Amino acid sequence: xxxxxxxxxxxxxxxxxxxxxxxxxxxxxxxxxxxxxxxxxxxxxxxxxxxxxxxxxxxxxxxxxxxxxxxxxxxxxxxxxxxxxxxxxxxxxxxxxxxxxxxxxxxxxxxxxxxxxxxxxxxxxxxxxxxxxxxxxxxxxxxxxxxxxxxxxxxxxxxxxxxxxxxxxxxxxxxxxxxxxxxxxxxxxxxxxxxxxxxxxxxxxxxxxxxxxxxxxxxxxxxxxxxxxxxxx
Amino acid sequence: xxxxxxxxxxxxxxxxxxxxxxxxxxxxxxxxxxxxxxxxxxxxxxxxxxxxxxxxxxxxxxxxxxxxxxxxxxxxxxxxxxxxxxxxxxxxxxxxxxxxxxxxxxxxxxxxxxxxxxxxxxxxxxxxxxxxxxxxxxxxxxxxxxxxxxxxxxxxxxxxxxxxxxxxxxxxxxxxxxxxxxxxxxxxxxxxxxxxxxxxxxxxxxxxxxxxxxxxxxxxxxxxxxxxxxxxxxxxxxxxxxxxxxxxxxxxxxxxxxxxxxxxxxxxxxxxxxxxxxxxxxxxxxxxxxxxxxxxxxxxxxxxxxxxxxxxxxxxxxxxxxxxxxxxxxxxxxxxxxxxxxxxxxx
Numbered sequence: 001x002x003x004x005x006x007x008x009x010x011x012x013x014x015x016x017x018x019x020x021x022x023x024x025x026x027x028x029x030x031x032x033x034x035x036x037x038x039x040x041x042x043x044x045x046x047x048x049x050x051x052x053x054x055x056x057x058x059x060x061x062x063x064x065x066x067x068x069x070x071x072x073x074x075x076x077x078x079x080x081x082x083x084x085x086x087x088x089x090x091x092x093x094x095x096x097x098x099x100x101x102x103x104x105x106x107x108x109x110x111x112x113x114x115x116x117x118x119x120x121x122x123x124x125x126x127x128x129x130x131x132x133x134x135x136x137x138x139x140x141x142x143x144x145x146x147x148x149x150x151x152x153x154x155x156x157x158x159x160x161x162x163x164x165x166x167x168x169x170x171x172x173x174x175x176x177x178x179x180x181x182x183x184x185x186x187x188x189x190x191x192x193x194x195x196x197x198x199x200x201x202x203x204x205x206x207x208x209x210x211x212x213x214x215x216x217x218x219x220x221x222x223x224x225x226x227x228x229x230x231x232x233x
Numbered sequence: 234x235x236x237x238x239x240x241x242x243x244x245x246x247x248x249x250x251x252x253x254x255x256x257x258x259x260x261x262x263x264x265x266x267x268x269x270x271x272x273x274x275x276x277x278x279x280x281x282x283x284x285x286x287x288x289x290x291x292x293x294x295x296x297x298x299x300x301x302x303x304x305x306x307x308x309x310x311x312x313x314x315x316x317x318x319x320x321x322x323x324x325x326x327x328x329x330x331x332x333x334x335x336x337x338x339x340x341x342x343x344x345x346x347x348x349x350x351x352x353x354x355x356x357x358x359x360x361x362x363x364x365x366x367x368x369x370x371x372x373x374x375x376x377x378x379x380x381x382x383x384x385x386x387x388x389x390x391x392x393x394x395x396x397x398x399x400x401x402x403x404x405x406x407x408x409x410x411x412x413x414x415x416x417x418x419x420x421x422x423x424x425x426x427x428x429x430x431x432x433x434x435x436x437x438x439x440x441x442x443x444x445x446x447x448x449x450x451x452x453x454x455x456x457x458x459x460x461x462x463x464x465x466x467x468x469x470x471x472x473x474x475x476x477x478x479x480x481x482x483x484x485x486x487x488x489x490x491x492x493x494x495x496x497x498x499x500x501x502x503x504x505x506x507x508x509x510x511x512x513x514x515x516x517x518x519x520x521x522x523x524x525x526x527x528x529x530x531x532x533x534x535x536x537x538x539x540x541x542x543x544x545x546x547x548x549x550x551x552x553x554x555x556x557x558x559x560x561x562x563x564x565x566x567x568x569x570x571x572x573x574x575x576x577x578x579x580x
Contacts (some may be wrong), residue, residue, distance in 0.1 A: 036322050040329045040561035058334045073278065074319050077285045081323045084289045085330035089303050218285060224278035229269055 001065040001206055002054055004086070005198035005217055006043065008079040010070030010118065010167070014194035015042045017050045018202050019210045023195045024183060025049035026030040035078045045088075058090040063209055065201035067192050068096030069125040069219035070118065080216050095201055096216045099192045100128040103166050104139035105198045106189035110163040113142065114186075115153075117168035124149045125168035126221055129157065138203055147221045154179035166190055235301055236308040237331065238546025239292065241284040241324030243346045243369070244268075244275045248291040249543035250299035255354055258299035260536075260543040263287050274399070281319030284349040288327050295542070296515050299468040303335050307549070308452040309550025313341035313479075313559075315370065316365025316564030322566040329561045340549040345571050347544040348506040349377055352546040355533045361500040363493040363528070365486055366520065368397030368507035369412075374439045375499060375571060377504075380551040384496075384538055386489045387439025394478060395509045397443035401450050401474050405467050415471045417514050422465075422472030427453055431484070439489045446477055479518035486519055490526045502529045502579035510538040 002019040004094040013035045014028035025041045032114045047057050054060035066083035080096065087094035107114055110132065117127040123145045131140040148156065150171040161182040164173050167190040175182050189196070234253030241247075250261040253260035254438025265283045269275050296302065311328025312519060314321055319515075325341065337465040349364045361378045363386075372395075373388035392400070395412055405419050429449050432442040454468060461471070484501060510516060516532050523530035537544060552558070 036326060037562040039326070044561065048487045074280070076324055077281060077319065077323050078326050081288065081326035082330045085292070085327040086334050088289060088293065089334035100536055167328050203255075216383050217282060218282070220282070224276060224282065226272060226276045226278065 001063065003065055003198055003201055004046070004061055005044070005065040005078055005100070005194040005201060006083060007067040007192045007194045007197055008037065008039055008075045009067040009069055010075060013038045013042065015039070016194035016198045017046050017054065018198035019050070019053035021202070022047050024053045026076070030103050035075055035115045039078065039082055054203050058087065058107050058112055061090060061199065062069055063092060063205060064094040066088075066094065066096050066216065067099045067102055067197060068216060069097050069099060070120070070147070070221040072121070073220060076218050078216055078218065084111065084216050091212070093212050093214055094203060094216055095210055095214070096199055097200060098128070100145050100146055101139050101141065102187065102192040102197045102200060104128070104130045105137050105200045106193060107163070107165050107186050110184055110186065112163050112164045113158065113160050114139070114165060115157065115172065117164065117172035119167045119168040120147055125172055127153070127163050127168070127172065129165070135144045144231065145219060145221060150175035154181055157181070174222065205221060234307045234550060234553075235305055236310055236311065236549040237292070237295065237306050238542040238544070238549060239309070239311040239324040240344070240540055240542040240545045241288060241330045242312045242314065243320065243540055244280050245540040246284045246287045246291055247540065248288070249355070249542035250295055250301050251543050251544050251546035251550060257543045258301060258322045259295045259361065260297050261291050261298065262541050263291060265375070266410060272556040273403060273409050274319070276320055276469065277317045280572055281323060284320045288323055289335060292327065303331065306337055308338045308340060308549055308553050310340040310343045310545050310546050310552075312347065312568040313563055315566065316344055318382070318565055318567045321567070325563070325565050329563070333561055337561070338553060339561060340352055340546050340552045340557070341559040342548045342552070343569050345371060346380070347373060347548040348379070349535045349571070350548050350551050351506050351537055351544045352385065352504045352531045354544065355537055355552070356531050358502050358504070358531055358567045360479065361497045362502040362504050363489055364490075364504040365482065365498065366507045367509035367515070367567045369393060369399065369484070371507065372441050374485060376493055381542065381550070381557060382557045385572045386399055386492055386527075386559070387441065387485060389441040389443060391444040392447065394441070394482070396445055400447055402471075403415060404450055404454060405470055406462060407471065412509060412512065415475065416514065418468045418471035419475040419514065421454055422468030422470070424476035426469040426470040427473035429453070429473050429494050431477055431480045432434050433484060433515060434481055434484050435543035439485050439492070441481065441485055446474070458476045475512070479515050482515060483518050483522040484524050486525060490523075490528055501527070502531055503530045504537060508539045511535045
C-alpha cells in the first residue's frame, strides 16, 4: 500500500509518504499559523523525494490519510479540505484519523492505560484514554474523544496508575497528581506526526481500503462559540 | 480553456466551470442563509464549518454539470480574500490541492476583482471601464484598466452599503437577510415620507459614508410611537432609506464619471456589481446617472451580482490570460485592497 499522510490540526504541519510498509519521505515544521501556506509546498517536496517509490506521483497512491481533529478549528479544516480535494482529484479514497489516536500510536509501551491530552487553547483539554494492549502502535480506545476540564479528570479515569502524553499533558498531570494519582509522563511525541499517522492508517486499511468518496468528517468536540441574540434585539 | 472556480469567502459555498469563450458551463451555489438566520447575521465559525461540509460535493457537482473531468481543466481559481478567513481557507486549500494533483496553474482570486470583472463575462465589455462595487463588506468606485489594474476613486469611510442595508432592515424589524427584505418592503413605500440625510452628497471626491444615515433611521424610529411599526410606516421608512442611498450612490458615481472621463477618454461604460447591485431600485438610479452622463450602463444579471463561483473562474481566466498565476503557498487574505499601492480602504 502507498499512502500520503498530512497533519495540520495542531501547532505543527507535517507530511509523510509511506510505501511498502516504510516511510519513504517526510517533512515537518512547528508552526502556530501558516499551515495553509506551508502544506502544499511540503506535499510537493515529499512527492519529489519519493520518486523511486511513486514515479507517477499521485497516480501511484492508494490512499490519503489526514488528522480530522480535535485541534485548532482552522487547522482541522485546512487538512480536511486539502485531503478531500487531493483524493477526489487523484481518484483515490481519503480517511480521517483523530489527533488523539495518532499521538497515542507514537508512545512506547508502558504497561498501563494511556491518557492522551491535547492543548485545546482553553481551560479544558482534548483527551481520550487508551488500553495497554500488546501492540502500542495500534491504540485501543477505552473512552470516546472528549473536551474536559483537567480538574474533572481524576473522577473520570479508572483507578490505578496511568501513562500520560500530549501537549496538554501538563495541566492533566497536575490535576491527577493533586488528586493523589500516580502518573507516568511520557515525553517526546506530544503532537500528531504525519509519519505515525501514515503507519496507523496503513495498518488499519491494509488490504481493505475504504470505498471511493467516503466522506471525511471533522472532529471539533466543541460547538461554534456563538449565542443566540436576545429576543427582540 | 476551462477553469474551475471556487468561492467560500462569506456565506455561500460555490463552484463553477467557465470556458474561455465566456460560456458558463456550470454554476452551483449553496446558500447558508438558513444556518445563520437565527443569529441575525453571518457567524464565521458556522460559515467555515458549513463550507467544509459542502465544498467537496459542490465541486463534484459543478464538474458533472459542466460535463467536465479534472483532465479537461486548464486551471483552478479560488477566492483567497477578502472575506471571513476560516471559510476562505476551505476554498483556497481545495483549489490548491486540485491544482497540485492535476498539475494545473493556480490563481488566488481577489473576491472584489471577481465582482469587478464579471461584466466582461456577462457582457463582453472592453477595458477600461468605471466600476461601482457594492456589497455587504465593500463600497468603492474604481477605474478598471485590466486584470490587476485598478485605480480607486473612492470608498466608504465607515459602513459598507450592504452593511447599512442589513443594519437598517434589522432596526425596522424586516428580518434577515436585510438587503432583499428592505427592498421588498420599500417597493410599496413612500420614499418622500421621511426626510433622511444624504451623507457626502455634493462633497468633492468620490468617498461614501453611511453611518450618519443609519443613525438618522434610528432617530426617526425613536421619534415614532413605541411598539411595533405598522407595515405602512415600515415600508415608507425602508423606501426613504433606499432612496437616500440611491441619491448618494448616483451623486458619487456622477463625480467618478467626470474623473474617469478625464483620465480615460476611451472608456464609456459604468458597471455596477456586487451583492447590493442585485437591488433593482439602485440599479435603476445608477442606470439613469450613466445615461444622463453619456455612459453605457452594465449590471450583471442578479445571480451573478451576489456571490458565486462563475465570477471567480472568470477572474481566473482573465488572470491566466494576462500571465498572472499564483504559487501554492499563496496565503488567505482577510483584507486585500484591489489597488495594492493605495492605502488600505476602510470597509
